[in-house]
Amino acid sequence: MFRTALRNVLAHKARLLMTVLAVFLGVAFVAGTLVFTNTISDAYRKSSEKGFSHVDVAIKPETDDADKNKPGAAPDLSQQLLDRASALPGVERVTASVSGFTALADKDGDLLGAGFSTMGSNYYPGKDGKDSRYTMQDGRGPRAAGEVALDTKSADKGGYKVGDTIRLSVDGPVLEQKITGVFTTDDGNVAAGGSLALFDTPTAQKLFAKPGAYNEIDLKAAPGTSQEALKAAVDKILPKGEAESFTGKKLSDDQAEAIEQSSSTLQTIMLVFAGIALFVGIFIIANTFTMLVAQRTKELALLRAVGASRRQVTRSVLIEATLVGLVASVVGLVAGIGIGAGLRSLLSSTGATVPDGPLVISPNTVITALVVGVVVTVLAAWLPGRRAAKIPPVAAMNSVHAVATTRSLVVRNSIGAVLAAIGAVMVISGTSMDDGKTIMGLGAVVLLIGVFVLTPLLSRPLIAAVGPVLRAFGISGKLARQNAVRNPRRTAATASALMIGLTLITGLTVIAGSVQKSIDKMARDSLSADFFVSMGDVDSSTPLSPEVGKKLAGLDVVTASSPLRMSETLIGRDDETIMGVDGKEIQQLVDLKFSAGSFSALRGNTVVVDEDMAEDKGWKVGTTLDVTFEDRARETMEVGGIYEGNEMIRGVMVDNATLTPHVDRVNDFQVMLKTDGGPTEATQEKLEKALGDNPAIRVQTMDDVSNDIAQFFNLMLNMLYGLLGMAVIVAVLGVINTLAMSVFERSQEIGMLRAIGLDRRGIKRMVRLESLVISLFGGVLGVGLGLFFGWAAGELIASGLSTYTLVLPWGRIVIFLVLAGLVGVLAALWPARRAAKLNMLAAIKAE
Numbered sequence: 001m002f003r004t005a006l007r008n009v010l011a012h013k014a015r016l017l018m019t020v021l022a023v024f025l026g027v028a029f030v031a032g033t034l035v036f037t038n039t040i041s042d043a044y045r046k047s048s049e050k051g052f053s054h055v056d057v058a059i060k061p062e063t064d065d066a067d068k069n070k071p072g073a074a075p076d077l078s079q080q081l082l083d084r085a086s087a088l089p090g091v092e093r094v095t096a097s098v099s100g101f102t103a104l105a106d107k108d109g110d111l112l113g114a115g116f117s118t119m120g121s122n123y124y125p126g127k128d129g130k131d132s133r134y135t136m137q138d139g140r141g142p143r144a145a146g147e148v149a150l151d152t153k154s155a156d157k158g159g160y161k162v163g164d165t166i167r168l169s170v171d172g173p174v175l176e177q178k179i180t181g182v183f184t185t186d187d188g189n190v191a192a193g194g195s196l197a198l199f200d201t202p203t204a205q206k207l208f209a210k211p212g213a214y215n216e217i218d219l220k221a222a223p224g225t226s227q228e229a230l231k232a233a234v235d236k237i238l239p240k241g242e243a244e245s246f247t248g249k250k251l252s253d254d255q256a257e258a259i260e261q262s263s264s265t266l267q268t269i270m271l272v273f274a275g276i277a278l279f280v281g282i283f284i285i286a287n288t289f290t291m292l293v294a295q296r297t298k299e300l301a302l303l304r305a306v307g308a309s310r311r312q313v314t315r316s317v318l319i320e321a322t323l324v325g326l327v328a329s330v331v332g333l334v335a336g337i338g339i340g341a342g343l344r345s346l347l348s349s350t351g352a353t354v355p356d357g358p359l360v361i362s363p364n365t366v367i368t369a370l371v372v373g374v375v376v377t378v379l380a381a382w383l384p385g386r387r388a389a390k391i392p393p394v395a396a397m398n399s400v401h402a403v404a405t406t407r408s409l410v411v412r413n414s415i416g417a418v419l420a421a422i423g424a425v426m427v428i429s430g431t432s433m434d435d436g437k438t439i440m441g442l443g444a445v446v447l448l449i450g451v452f453v454l455t456p457l458l459s460r461p462l463i464a465a466v467g468p469v470l471r472a473f474g475i476s477g478k479l480a481r482q483n484a485v486r487n488p489r490r491t492a493a494t495a496s497a498l499m500i501g502l503t504l505i506t507g508l509t510v511i512a513g514s515v516q517k518s519i520d521k522m523a524r525d526s527l528s529a530d531f532f533v534s535m536g537d538v539d540s541s542t543p544l545s546p547e548v549g550k551k552l553a554g555l556d557v558v559t560a561s562s563p564l565r566m567s568e569t570l571i572g573r574d575d576e577t578i579m580g581v582d583g584k585e586i587q588q589l590v591d592l593k594f595s596a597g598s599f600s601a602l603r604g605n606t607v608v609v610d611e612d613m614a615e616d617k618g619w620k621v622g623t624t625l626d627v628t629f630e631d632r633a634r635e636t637m638e639v640g641g642i643y644e645g646n647e648m649i650r651g652v653m654v655d656n657a658t659l660t661p662h663v664d665r666v667n668d669f670q671v672m673l674k675t676d677g678g679p680t681e682a683t684q685e686k687l688e689k690a691l692g693d694n695p696a697i698r699v700q701t702m703d704d705v706s707n708d709i710a711q712f713f714n715l716m717l718n719m720l721y722g723l724l725g726m727a728v729i730v731a732v733l734g735v736i737n738t739l740a741m742s743v744f745e746r747s748q749e750i751g752m753l754r755a756i757g758l759d760r761r762g763i764k765r766m767v768r769l770e771s772l773v774i775s776l777f778g779g780v781l782g783v784g785l786g787l788f789f790g791w792a793a794g795e796l797i798a799s800g801l802s803t804y805t806l807v808l809p810w811g812r813i814v815i816f817l818v819l820a821g822l823v824g825v826l827a828a829l830w831p832a833r834r835a836a837k838l839n840m841l842a843a844i845k846a847e
Contacts, residue, residue, distance in 0.1 A: 021733050023285065023328035023373050024335065026278035031336020031369040033274060035361055036343040037267040043357030052255075053186070054095070054132050055248040056221040057230045059085060062244050076213035077243060084237045085217055090225035095124050095133065095218045100208035101535070101542045102197045103696030104150070105167040106158040111695045117194025120170060122204035123149060132220075134198065138162050139181035142200045149181035154195040168197060169696035170207045171667065172535065172545035210665070273724060276504065278376050280497045280730045285321070285380035310390065317385030321377045329373025336369060337361060416453030423447025427788070431795035440796060444789055448500065451785065455492030455499075460485050462777055473769060476762045479753075480769035483742070484777075494738040495778030497731040498823065502779055502816055505724050506786025507793070509717060514794050514807040516713040519647070520706045522803040526648050529589040529672035530679040531687060532700045543667035548691065552671060555690055557683055560588040560674035565656060567663050570628040576652060578607070578627075583655035589672040590649060596621045597641025605637045607654045610645025629662030646802055679703070731778070732827050739771050739831035743838075751840040760836040767835050771828035772821055779820025783813055 059077060077096070086094045102120025104112040112118075123131050123141040131141060134149070139162035142149055148168070150160060160166060164179045183198070190196050198204075205211055221230045227247040234245045246254075308316075341359055426443025430436030451458075463484050470477035484491055533552065535542040549563035565580035583602035592599075595611060602608055609619060619625075625637045637654070645651070660666055675683050679701040687699045700708070743750065750763060758766075791806060798804035 020324060020328040020331070023278075023325055023377055024332040025730055025733075026274060026376065027329050027332025027369050027373040028335040028339055029274035030271065030278075030372055031333045031365060032339025032343065033267055033270040033336075034365040034368060035337055035340025035359065037264070037270075038360040038362055038365065039340060039344055039357065042360045052248045052252040054093075054220055055218045055251065056225075056227045057219045057234050057248065058246050058251055059217040059219070059234060059238065059243055060246065061215070062242050076209045076215065077217055078214075079212040081237070081239065081243065082214060082217055085219060085234060088219075088230075088233050088237070090222050090230050090233060091219050092222040093126055093132065093220040095126075095131070095220075096122075096201075096214040096216070097124060097218070098122050098201070098204045098208050098213065098215045100170065102195075102207075103169045103535075104154060104158065104195055104197060105169075105695045107160075109167070109693060109695050112154050112158050112195050117190075119194060120168075120197045120199060120204065120207065122201040123198040124201060131198075133187075134183040134185050136181045136183050139179070141183075142180050142198055142203075144200055145203045146177055147180045147200065148177035149183055149198040150179060151187075151190050151196045152182055152184050153190065154197075155179075155182045167695075169535075169694050170545075171543050172548040172691070172694070172697060174692040174694050273727070276500070276724065276727045278372065280500055280727045280734070282376060282380040285377055314382075314385040317381055318378055321381030321385075322374055325374035325377030326370070328377070329370045332373055333366060333369040336365075412453060413457045416450050416455075416457070418450070419446055420450030420454055423450050427792045431792050433796075434799070436796055440792060444792075448503070448785070451499075451781065452492070452496045455496055455781070456488035458781070459488045459491050459495070459777060462780065463491075463773055466773060466776070470769060470773070473765060474762075475758065476765040477769055479766045480773060483746075483766070483770045484773045487742075490738060490742070491774055491777070494734050495774050495781065497734040498728070498775060498778030498820060499782040499785070501724055501727040501731050502782025502820065503785040503789065504727075505721065506783050506813065506816060507789040508720050508786075509809050509812050510787060510790025510807070511793050511797070512713045512717050513809050514790070514805060515797060515801070516709055517807045518801055518804040519709055521805065522646050522648055522801075523705055523709075524702060525803065526591055526646055527589070527672070527702065528591045528674075530675045530701065531673040531684065532698075532702075532705060533671040533673065533687070533691075534669065534698050534700075535696055542669075544669060544671065544697075546666050546668055548697070549668055549671045551690060552673060552687065555687070557675050557677070557686055558673050559676050560585040562586045562589050562672050563656065563668040564670045564672065565659060565663070565666070565668050567630055567659055569630070571625050571652070578652040578654050578659065580656040580659035581653050583657070585674075586653070588674050592643040592645075592649065594641050594643045597639075599641065601640025602653060603655050604658060605635055606640035607637050607652050608641035608643055609639060609652050610650040611642055612645060613651065614639070614642045629659075630664055631662045633662050728823070732823050735771055735775060735824060735827035736830060738774070739767060739828055740834065742770075743767065743831050743835045747838060750835055750838055754838070754840040763836045764832040767832035768825060768828040771831070772824035775820050775824030775827070776817065779817050782820075783816055787813075 059081070061077060076098075082094065082096050085091070099119055099121035101118060103118055106112050123134070125131050125141060130136075134141070136149070137152055139149070148166065150158075150166070155161065158166070160179055160182075162179055162182060165176055166179055168175050168177060177197075177199075181198075185196060187194075187196060199207065202211070205213055209215065219230060219234065221227060227249060231245050231247050238245060337359070344359075423443045423446030427440050427447060428443075430438075430440030430443060433439065463481060467481055470481045473480070533544070533548065535544045544563075546563060549561060552558055553561040562582035562585050563580075566577055567580065569576055569578050571578075581602070583599070586602065587599035594608075597608065599608065607625070614620070619639050619642075621639055621642060623639045625639065626634065627637050628634050635658075673687070675687075677683060684699055684701065688694075688697075691697050691699070698704075753763065754760075787808065794804060794806050
């Protein structure tokens with residue numbers, strides 16, 4: 001039976017090609033994902049090890065403060081602690097650092113980088129006058145105010161050299177600094193594409209903390225002193241509840257673990273889409289083996305007649321599947337390695353610098369790729385093999401099996417109807433549950449399976465509906481319609497592959513579009529400010545200097561303004577973040593409905609809270625609150641109003657005049673402005689000019705905020721479309737596969753059509769129309785299911801998003817259906833050409 005299976009594989013190479021391609025694409029995606037994420041993780045891990053090579057023990061502020069009476073961030077490390085650490089026995093060198101966000105502008109005034117990795121720190125020279133963490137490639141380290149050093153990658157990207165002046169910003173105001181040096185570093189953030197600017201220590205302390213304060217103290221052990229021994233000595237001098245120590249190995253391991261987790265998330269997302277592609281590929285594989293088995297019915301019957309058992313026939317088909325899966329998996333693994341290398345290069349080309357390192361091809365990647373490809377192929381081929389083995393030899397010799405019995409169709413349709421009904425009920429039930437995600441997800445899977453089982457039944461009425469259109473193409477159109485419904489199971493399996501891809505694409509489009517519209521509506525309904533000012537191109541939570549708010553408030557064009565400040569407090573015994581606002585002007589900048597009280601009460605020791613918090617805590621207007629601020633000062637506050645909060649604005653609000661005296665370091669995260677004449681371009685330019693055309697500060701109108709929201713969702717959708725594109729490509733292969741094998745099966749029929757006068761153009765048109773009908777059938781089912789799932793998921797989201805409104809993207813839906821039709825046209829090119837080129841006499845004589 002093994003020799004028979006091997007002979008069949010070699011005899012049907014062309015027919016199995018599409019199956020090989022389907023498995024190959026899925027395996028390549030899986031292998032490429034594993035190679036890419038393993039390579040990136042390994043490179044960052046080694047980079048983090050280098051980055052901590054100068055650290056044996058690190059002292060950091062205590063993050064898990066046992067003293068619950070001290071809300072807010074942990075205190076910075078003091079100069080006294082640095083002096084005590086330096087005097088410890090076994091210490092060879094001490095380095096103290098203070099760092100924070102620092103935005104650099106290139107010579108055109110644009111940001112060199114964005115986000116948390118755009119950092120600034122201090123240059124801390126040792127006895128030799130050099131900082132061991134940074135190697136100067138050119139120039140020297142900064143020694144006084146007004147001087148800065150840049151990492152080599154940022155200097156190259158911005159076109160800077162020693163002696164140039166660079167504009168930068170830490171918390172708002174523009175600073176102009178002279179570049180005194182360009183250095184290299186093993187810092188993981190810089191290796192990941194961030195930027196690093198170095199200041200002299202007093203300047204860095206002034207910018208990021210306060211005089212004499214540090215964020216971290218790193219100790220290098222003297223020869224003969226272990227990291228554990230040095231840590232034990234350090235722990236004895238640490239102020240209780242204010243600082244903690246870590247060994248360099250622990251820091252390196254923690255950073256490597258964080259990188260691993262980040263890579264694991266990306267890996268999981270990509271593997272999900274690879275799984276979708278493989279799932280779609282199952283339909284192609286099952287289709288291929290079903291048709292191959294059908295074409296070899298007499299051969300299998302002869303094997304049964306000469307003594308082969310059912311198990312041997314099934315085993316023969318599974319051996320074929322194993323060989324096909326193994327070949328496809330090996331080729332897919334090789335391609336996946338190339339994809340992994342290509343993704344790394346693509347990541348680098350986007351400006352995200354990846355640390356140098358070898359391409360990592362682990363044994364787990366090889367084993368996973370081979371096992372996935374073979375297992376998927378064998379599972380898909382098992383049912384056709386089992387079905388072939390159950391055909392009685394005499395029936396097979398007479399081809400009685402060719403037509404599905406009425407009983408089998410009734411059973412299939414009944415099972416499909418039950419599954420579809422159960423799935424639909426589960427999905428709909430999930431919309432009314434507090435946490436219906438799990439039940440809805442399971443219901444979606446059951447409904448998809450049910451629709452797949454029902455697809456042969458659905459194909460006849462849906463394809464018949466396009467009959468009048470097909471009649472316009474004459475005999476070719478009529479034949480195409482008949483061919484599309486001749487074998488409804490095969491048509492269903494082919495259309496289902498495309499259906500799954502379009503279901504996901506349509507559903508995600510509906511959800512993303514609806515959420516985007518809802519968030520935009522929420523912002524416009526609850527915010528009435530004309531402009532919103534914040535730091536950073538991406539990370540708008542970066543602290544903003546209070547000087548920015550003061551400068552803007554003093555402009556004649558500004559009629560109302562309020563800086564927004566956050567502070568960690570204790571209310572009773574609960575940790576709560578409260579927001580400071582300008583109590584007099586906030587009501588001109590936001591539009592919130594109050595169920596009790598109003599903003600007019602927001603002054604002195606009076607606060608306003610959102611309804612959800614008030615209900616959860618049992619607060620009412622007049623309720624007194626025991627509040628402990630960052631400086632441990634305790635105040636009795638009174639609830640003066642309760643408003644309807646949302647995802648944009650919620651929590652406890654207090655007047656800045658009350659909050660600010662208790663905050664250790666005053667920073668805003670945003671400033672809201674109302675201006676004379678509204679949000680005009682001229683006013684926006686005036687505001688930006690007042691801030692020194694600072695590239696690190698965003699001055700946005702509501703339309704800008706809306707565009708940011710839309711851009712985020714469009715970027716997310718485009719990424720999902722790209723990943724789901726793999727499943728659609730596999731579905732295209734399925735259509736090609738089905739048409740090619742259908743043409744082979746109908747060779748004699750096509751020969752007869754040619755003999756009685758249907759020309760080659762008519763044959764091509766017939767095959768193309770058949771392909772178009774099948775693809776559009778899958779497209780209609782996919783779009784319909786996608787709309788249903790999008791609606792159901794939206795109902796679940798609406799329970800937590802008060803402004804949620806279902807948005808049906810009709811324009812994109814039309815595009816999806818057009819693309820489905822295009823898939824059908826393109827997939828038919830080769831089968832149609834092959835059918836038209838058949839020799840009519842040879843085809844008529846074909847067995």
